[in-house]
Amino acid sequence: MFNKIKxxxxxxxxxxxRDRIKNIKEHQVPSHIAIIMDxxxxxxxxRALPRVAxxxxxxxxxxxxxxLAKQLGIKILTLYAFSTENWKRPKNEVEYLMKLPExxxxxxxxxxxxxxxxxxxxxxxxxxxxxxxxxxxKASNDTKENDGLILNFALNYGSRAEIIEAVKNVLKDCRSGxxxxxxxxxxxxxxxxxxSGLEDPDLLIRTSGEIRLSNFMLWxxxxxxxxxTDVLWPDFTEEHLIEAIEVFQNxxxxxxxxxxxx
Ligand code: FPP
Numbered sequence: 088m089f090n091k092i093k094x095x096x097x098x099x100x101x102x103x104x105r106d107r108i109k110n111i112k113e114h115q116v117p118s119h120i121a122i123i124m125d126x127x128x129x130x131x132x133x134r135a136l137p138r139v140a141x142x143x144x145x146x147x148x149x150x151x152x153x154x155l156a157k158q159l160g161i162k163i164l165t166l167y168a169f170s171t172e173n174w175k176r177p178k179n180e181v182e183y184l185m186k187l188p189e190x191x192x193x194x195x196x197x198x199x200x201x202x203x204x205x206x207x208x209x210x211x212x213x214x215x216x217x218x219x220x221x222x223x224x225k226a227s228n229d230t231k232e233n234d235g236l237i238l239n240f241a242l243n244y245g246s247r248a249e250i251i252e253a254v255k256n257v258l259k260d261c262r263s264g265x266x267x268x269x270x271x272x273x274x275x276x277x278x279x280x281x282x283s284g285l286e287d288p289d290l291l292i293r294t295s296g297e298i299r300l301s302n303f304m305l306w307x308x309x310x311x312x313x314x315x316t317d318v319l320w321p322d323f324t325e326e327h328l329i330e331a332i333e334v335f336q337n338x339x340x341x342x343x344x345x346x347x348x349x
Contacts, residue, residue, distance in 0.1 A: 089113065092158045094325055095151050104326050107333065111159070115336050117289035119163040120156065121311070123303055124149075126295030126319030139183040144321035146191050150198075155325045157202055157236040159332070163285055164238055167303050171211065171245030185215070188240065189222040196226055203235030209281040210244035239285065246305040253279035282307055290335045292328075294320045310342050 089108045094101050127141030134140070149166060156164045169184050176184075192199075192206075199206060206226035215223075223240065256279050260266040266275075277283065287307045293299075296317040300308070314331040316323075339346075 089159065092155070094155075104329065107326075107329050108159075111329070111332055112336055113160065116159050116161060116332065117312075117335055118161065119165065119286050119288045119290075120161055120331075121165040121167070121288035121291045121304060121308070122152075123167045123291070123293040123297075123301060124320040124323075125293060125297055127321055129295065130319040130321040138180055141319075141321055142180075142183060142187060143190075146187055148321060148323050149191065150195055151325060152323065152328055153199075153204065153236070153238055154202065155328055157204055161236060163288075164236060165209070165241055165285075165288065165304070166239070167241045167244065167301075169210070169242045169244070170302060171243055171248055172302065185219045188219055188226075188242065192222045192226045196229060199226070199238065200229055200233070203233045205230045205233040205235065205237045207237050207239045207285075208242055209239060210242040211248070212243070215243055237285070241303070244281070244303070246300075246302045249281050250306060277306070280306060287311065290314060290331060292316070292331050294318050294323055310340070312338050312340065 089111060092105070092108050094104065124145055127145045128138040129141070130144060131138050131141030153164060168188070173184065174181060196206075206223070206229075208223045208227065212220055219242075223242070253276065257266065257271060257276065261268045261271075277287075282304070287309070288304065288311045291304075291308055291311045291313050293313070293315050294317075296315070298315050304311075312335050314334055316327060316331075318327055
């Protein structure tokens with residue numbers, strides 16, 4: 088029972104939300120939630136602010152949602168923070184997005200350590216700026232003993248590139264005799280992906296009204312439940328996360344097994 092959940096201070100209608108949280112079925116909370124945090128630019132534009140102001144606001148939401156996810160017993164929270172295609176954005180925006188992990192971790196790492204959150208990253212490290220990589224690596228190192236929520240940042244991540252790289256590595260291992268091609272199956276292939284060791288997402292959330300995957304975890308979401316909302320990421324609240332979980336708990340997951348009449 089979720090009786091002791093701490094909610095964000097400025098949460099409106101928190102007593103109603105508390106009741107809804109109490110009704111969440113603890114044993115059916117999604118183990119892995121993945122979020123495409125979209126709409127930061129539009130949030131800023133609506134306020135006549137520079138786009139980076141939207142990203143800054145979005146960063147604050149990351150903290151709020153991480154803390155609630157942790158308390159709900161979610162095991163993995165994967166956040167799409169920067170795609171391999173996002174390098175095409177204006178230079179100042181890219182530079183700001185590359186500073187965000189540092190800014191976030193400079194402020195919140197002690198809290199993450201204390202709250203038993205383990206920081207992880209999926210994505211290509213080779214072309215990240217040194218300062219971004221250093222911040223992520225420090226956070227992973229400082230939280231490596233934690234065994235609570237895994238806060239998994241998808242940074243410089245692209246799913247098609249991930250799959251191609253996995254295929255190349257499978258071929259290499261077959262050629263060198265490390266693996267027999269007859270042993271290749273879905274589980275083995277999954278271990279060649281950047282998400283190796285992490286279970287597939289149960290629930291994928293995308294904000295801002297866009298209904299697409301944008302090259303995010305294409306293999307991993309084969310049986311994931313999707314929840315789309317028009318809310319822009321900086322406006323995303325704890326209440327929206329609860330709503331997504333409520334919807335998830337009312338879905339019938341069949342994994343291709345057919346409809347079971349009640
Ligand atoms: C998409 O919105 C958002 C991003 C490309 C960046 C997401 C990053 C954050 C929310 C902050 C991440 C925080 C940490 C701690 C790393 P958009 O800019 O495409 O919005 P738009 O579609 O309205 O233009």
